[in-house]
Amino acid sequence: MKNPPPIERLVAALKRLPGIGEKSATRLAFFLLSAPETLVTELAEAIRRVKQEIVLCEVCFDLTEVSPCAICANDGRDRGVVCVVEEPADRAAVEASGSFRGLYHVLGGALSPIDGVGPEALHLAELEARVRAGEVREVVLATNPNAEGDATAAYVAERLRPVGVALSRIAYGMPMGGDLEYADHVTVGRSIQNRQVLE
Numbered sequence: 561m562k563n564p565p566p567i568e569r570l571v572a573a574l575k576r577l578p579g580i581g582e583k584s585a586t587r588l589a590f591f592l593l594s595a596p597e598t599l600v601t602e603l604a605e606a607i608r609r610v611k612q613e614i615v616l617c618e619v620c621f622d623l624t625e626v627s628p629c630a631i632c633a634n635d636g637r638d639r640g641v642v643c644v645v646e647e648p649a650d651r652a653a654v655e656a657s658g659s660f661r662g663l664y665h666v667l668g669g670a671l672s673p674i675d676g677v678g679p680e681a682l683h684l685a686e687l688e689a690r691v692r693a694g695e696v697r698e699v700v701l702a703t704n705p706n707a708e709g710d711a712t713a714a715y716v717a718e719r720l721r722p723v724g725v726a727l728s729r730i731a732y733g734m735p736m737g738g739d740l741e742y743a744d745h746v747t748v749g750r751s752i753q754n755r756q757v758l759e
Contacts, residue, residue, distance in 0.1 A: 567593070619690075621666040621683045623648045631655075631664060638662040640697040644687065644716060646670045646704060654702055662700070665690065670708035671715055682712075684719065691723050698726040705732040705750065 562568065567589055574585035592600055616622070617629035624630070631637060641662030645651045651664045667682040690696060699720055703709035717727050733751030743751075 563589075620651075620664045621668060621686070622651050622664060636661075639695055641700065642687075642690065642696050642698070643700040643702050645702050646709065646712070650702065650704070660700075662698075667703075667712065667716075670703060670712040672708045679715065684716065687716070688719060688723070691720055691725050696725055698728060701727065701729045 563571070563586075570589045570592070571582070571585045574580055574588050575582060577585075580588070592603075613625055614623050615625070615627055617624045617632055618627045619632040620629060622629050622631070638661050641660075642665050643651075643654055643660055643662055644665045644667060645654060646667050646669055648666055651666055654660050654664070665683065665687045667684065667687070669677055669682055671677060671679065671682070687699075691699060699716070701713040701716055703713045703716075713729055717729075720727060731754045733747060733754050
């Protein structure tokens with residue numbers, strides 16, 4: 561027997577979230593039904609407010625409450641180095657590492673002709689304008705290490721090469737604590753290709 565229509569509507573809505581399948585959506589729906597009214601109201605309000613209060617930074621296109629964002633407005637950052645990422649979550653991951661003190665540029669995705677995502681769908685023109693303005697001396701390409709990310713990095717590099725800015729690509733390969741025998745062949749191959757000289 562099917563659930564009542566209101567529950568089915570909630571399950572259908574939850575299934576549209578990334579990584580949520582039928583079982584997870586159903587489990588979440590029943591959790592919300594049994595949760596205190598205050599929790600459900602708080603969740604609904606948080607969702608409503610995030611859609612109203614979050615905007616794109618006019619400089620780097622990251623998600624922020626005010627534009628320009630805190631990173632772009634911070635004079636203590638190295639304004640000569642810009643790390644190019646696909647999505648705001650990627651910026652957050654790089655920032656959480658604590659190893660980058662420059663600025664960012666969020667493309668808003670990766671090139672994917674199969675999905676209809678071409679250069680015009682990304683913030684590439686704005687990146688090129690930032691670099692051509694003259695303050696940027698290096699662009700770090702931190703797109704994902706997959707076919708779309710590699711194609712995007714290659715396209716960005718080709719587009720920026722005539723400007724004369726230094727271009728670099730993040731290294732990728734074996735994670736710390738990983739075992740070679742359990743890694744896929746692409747990861748092992750990239751680890752070999754990106755090996756460092758020991759001094």
